[in-house]
Amino acid sequence: MATHRHYYQPSAMPINVPSKAPAPAGLYPVSRVHGSPPDLSDSSTVAGSRTSGGLTFSSASGDYDSSSAGYSGVDVVDVLNGRMQDAYDPIPLDKGIARQAQTSGRMNAKQQELLELQALAQRRLKGVRSNFNEGLRVARETKRDLEWTQKRVSALKSKAERAHPDDYRRAAQKYAYDDRY
Structure with missing residues (x-):
């Protein structure tokens, strides 16, 4: 059995992640979440599902329920892209x-x-x-x-x-x- 190794190679240019690209068929859709993603601790993980701040994450569906906390209107990709660009100023x-x-x-x-x-x-x-x-x-x-x-x-x-x-x-x-x- 062959093992493939992938190494991190830093780039001189910041990574541009498209913010609102349509998801191809068969992939999970990107949901809009209000605010930052919740902080999870190891104690909040219980048998395949995690709960934090009113959100329920389930490993079976690969999706989470954002309606209970009232998160809406923020694109996760935009948030992550903004954080990436703020974290590194070349x-x-x-x-x-x-x-x-x-x-x-x-x-x-x-x-x-x-x-x-x-x-x-x-x-x-x-x-x-x-x-x-x-x-x-x-x-x-x-x-x-x-x-x-x-x-x-x-x-x-x-x-x-x-x-x-x-x-x-x-x-x-x-x-x-x-x-x-």
């Missing part, structure tokens, strides 16, 4: 989901922007390091060149001073040169 949920989707989209966009900026910063840092290393190399070369030039000028100066002492002394007095640099 608008706040939909607004919340829309707000969450917008926030998630903004966060994803900011995350993507952050990743792009991080990649740009990495490329710039790599370029700055390269430029810095190149600057250090050029500074070392310049320092070496200046030291070599200073040694060469000092050697030429001492050679000129030894070879032409009188002319060197007059030139040194005429053109004062600070040797500290």
Whole structure:
């Protein structure tokens, strides 16, 4: 024997139940009842029939007698449909989901922007390091060149001073040169 299981699947849309559709032949007619359906307790059930608030429900006929309580003029389907719609209002949920989707989209966009900026910063840092290393190399070369030039000028100066002492002394007095640099 095969067992069939039915699972409840919630819907995003409220259920629309037709309020005054004609009942097909062979089905029980929908009665009009004044007010809400009566509350039944377990103690009111007696051998196939239940009584509550002046109403008698019988399992044999599948019908109930509404004349004794004076219930008339209300469609049960309308009452149940109204209660269903009052019990669940999808608008706040939909607004919340829309707000969450917008926030998630903004966060994803900011995350993507952050990743792009991080990649740009990495490329710039790599370029700055390269430029810095190149600057250090050029500074070392310049320092070496200046030291070599200073040694060469000092050697030429001492050679000129030894070879032409009188002319060197007059030139040194005429053109004062600070040797500290």
